[in-house]
Amino acid sequence: MTPATPRSSTFTALSRWKVLTPHFSFSRWWGMVIKELLQLKRDRLTFAMIVGIPIMQLVLFGYAINSDPKRLPTALVLGESTFLTRSLEAALRHSDYFRVFAVTDEAGARQALALGEAQFVVSIPADFTRRALRGERPALLVEADATDPTATAGALAALSGVVASTAEREFTGPLARLRGVPEPFAVITHRLYNPEGLTHYNIVPGLLGVILTLTTVMMTGLAITRERERGTMENLLASPVSPLEIMCGKIVPYVLIAHIQVGIILLFARLLFRVPFAGDAVAFYAGALLFITANLGVGVTLSSLAKNQLQALQLTVFYFMPNILLSGFMFPFAGMPAWARAIGEVLPLTHFNRVVRGVLLKGNGWPEVWPHLWPMGLFFLIVLTLAVRFFKRTLD
Amino acid sequence: MSADRGATPAIDVRDLTKHFGGRKVVDKVSLRVERGEIHGFLGPNGSGKTTSIRLMCGLLTPDSGSGTCLGFDILKESAAIKRRVGYMTQKFSFWEDLSIRENLAFTARLYGMKNRNQAVEAAIENLGLAGRADQLAGSLSGGWKQRLALAACMLHEPELLLLDEPTAGVDPTARRDFWDELHKLAARGISVLVSTHYMDEAERCHKLAYIAYGRLMATGTAREIAAAQGLHTLAVHGTGLSALAEALQNAPGVSQTVMFGAELHVSGQDRDALLSAVRKVADAHEIVETETGLEDAFIHLMNQAQDNFKAPS
Structure with a gap:
């Protein structure tokens, strides 16, 4: 006969911790991994989602969110007709960015802008050529429709180039003295453009992390609540398997799957959007591995907090929002207020976005990637600790 | 250990x-x-x-x-x-x-x-x-x-x-x-x-x-539990047992009636009171004293529990 034991609260806390972390069994963990893979193999819908979501999002976001549109309607107001203005007009017409139509006066141009018939109005004042030849740097006025700031950024950047190259071409022979810095005429734009200059090259690599966040968090988010809803959790809990073994066992299969997704996305990014892969592939995959693991950890944590699959899904969306908004995917990171940047720095997606853009576009390697690896690793450790802590070891 | x-x-x-x-x-x-x-x-x-x-x-x-x-x-x-x-x-x-x-x-x-x-x-x-x-x-x-x-x-x-x-x-x-x-x-x-x-x-x-x-x-054991209830049980054979059960439900000395197919078990703690109560209504029936079964005992236990613990609504 054992004497009745008084249950002091510290003792209970200690024993609970011991119960939570018995020694890790490779056999039990591997059992979990195999079971998850088998179940995954039979879950057609999830499998379709794993392949379908990356492709669908990539195509939709990549093509639909075109932040660098071409052939924008442009009204040209010519105050005079000289060799220089004709050359400028021809250069504008040859640029992909502008679909130029001539308007006679300022008022007509304004109206076209107001009606949305023109995205830009380019005005060359009378006297422009003469003043340029005198070296007075006359101004060329560009008015842009600012309602969609990102839409015009590329075109505005291109405009400066057009003007510069026109000057280059026209000021030859005796006029060559007018070339060089400063330019012979100024371009005045009535709006500042987006300094980050979103392009396909920018948005498609960004999508990699966004798609992975959505799918990985959702997949593991459902993993534990599913066991609970189907009643199989009771069976797991009655066995000696530990929370850590359950969670790691549930994470590993999805690490493999997420890497398949990475492959699919990179392939499509290359084929459809011609996104380069300039940097160190190994450093990239190290980043991807940590990023994926961290997100899967979030999913598992949400899963142990949620009571059912619906709640898990809601929590996933709740986690997804700050990731979309604060990671530098949608808005330039540097432009955010300090508190938003602080939140952003915590999120694995922020760091992964930098790794992806850095490696793919800038040709970065280990030295540049490393500062973003450890924050993701730390994030994962903290999240997994929370998950194990909140995991209900009993049915209470 | x-x-x-x-x-x-x-x-x-x-x-x-x-x-x-x-x-x-x-x-x-x-x-x-x-x-x-x-x-x-x-x-x-x-x-x-x-x-x-x-x-x-x-x-x-x-x-x-x-x-x-x-x-x-x-x-x-x-x-x-x-x-x-x-x-x-x-x-x-x-x-x-x-x-x-x-x-x-x-x-x-x-x-x-x-x-x-x-x-x-x-x-x-x-x-x-x-x-x-x-x-x-x-x-x-x-x-x-x-x-x-x-x-x-x-x-x-x-x-x-x-x-x-x-x-x-x-x-x-x-x-x-x-x-x-x-x-x-x-x-x-x-x-x-x-x-x-x-x-x-x-x-x-x-x-x-x-x-x-x-x-x-x-x-x-099953026997111990059945015995511990202190019940005497009569097995009644014959026709119209459902009506009989109805009639005996609240009769003095009868604590419960349980149908077992063609047989009605009537149980009570006082043997004499039970016998007289059953004899009063079941004059045309065959009445045999039988051992109190496990099911009789459990039904007795459940009724007791209901009386004791059922929250008043």
Whole structure:
């Protein structure tokens, strides 16, 4: 006969911790991994989602969110007709960015802008050529429709180039003295453009992390609540398997799957959007591995907090929002207020976005990637600790 | 510790109490199950059987009370208990999207079994499912699911089986096979706590515990429990038994009437009062004094429990 034991609260806390972390069994963990893979193999819908979501999002976001549109309607107001203005007009017409139509006066141009018939109005004042030849740097006025700031950024950047190259071409022979810095005429734009200059090259690599966040968090988010809803959790809990073994066992299969997704996305990014892969592939995959693991950890944590699959899904969306908004995917990171940047720095997606853009576009390697690896690793450790802590070891 | 652990009872819990949302589901339940004993656990639906079993195997933490399972403390050593206990849930809780073999193999891994493949193949052979081992568990009929669940919870050769209504919805032949199997296990020294609603199953247990409204009402052998109620029972044969039962319901000296097919059992604590009450209305019937059965006893216990604990609405 054992004497009745008084249950002091510290003792209970200690024993609970011991119960939570018995020694890790490779056999039990591997059992979990195999079971998850088998179940995954039979879950057609999830499998379709794993392949379908990356492709669908990539195509939709990549093509639909075109932040660098071409052939924008442009009204040209010519105050005079000289060799220089004709050359400028021809250069504008040859640029992909502008679909130029001539308007006679300022008022007509304004109206076209107001009606949305023109995205830009380019005005060359009378006297422009003469003043340029005198070296007075006359101004060329560009008015842009600012309602969609990102839409015009590329075109505005291109405009400066057009003007510069026109000057280059026209000021030859005796006029060559007018070339060089400063330019012979100024371009005045009535709006500042987006300094980050979103392009396909920018948005498609960004999508990699966004798609992975959505799918990985959702997949593991459902993993534990599913066991609970189907009643199989009771069976797991009655066995000696530990929370850590359950969670790691549930994470590993999805690490493999997420890497398949990475492959699919990179392939499509290359084929459809011609996104380069300039940097160190190994450093990239190290980043991807940590990023994926961290997100899967979030999913598992949400899963142990949620009571059912619906709640898990809601929590996933709740986690997804700050990731979309604060990671530098949608808005330039540097432009955010300090508190938003602080939140952003915590999120694995922020760091992964930098790794992806850095490696793919800038040709970065280990030295540049490393500062973003450890924050993701730390994030994962903290999240997994929370998950194990909140995991209900009993049915209470 | 482990040397004398074999001498400890399989289950020895005292005053287990558990609340769910302010409702007392298990109220000071004490239970002792000896090694190699099949202990039946009976009681109406919602009486706290499942909760009690979950408390014993560490799936729930009791609000108060203490005890041991196989010599291990149920509060502090649930990991050790889980390794040695086979728990069969009331609802099928194996993975329906895994095949029979995969379910067994996974279970074997969870318990860290060394001779895993042999054990799994032997279990499949024993089940008589050799040809269907790759069928998904979800496609099995209720009886087969139950057999799979039993095989899976037996796989790691537990010392104690906790079976929560294992034969609910299973046909009589399969139930009989199941109980033969249980007795073989008990003969090998395995202890069993099994909850059931079937009287024939209750009578096949070595000992019984009856629980109602979270309280343990009676323990002992079937005979002891029946005798302890202090009831005298008359078996009435003849026609119009339903009307007779109706008439006797509130008669003085009659505490309950129970229909058994062509026979009406009328029980009461005072033999003479009972006899005169029955004779008064059943003049054209054959009346035989009979032994108070287990079912009579349980119905008596349940009525008592209702009188004592039913919350006034």
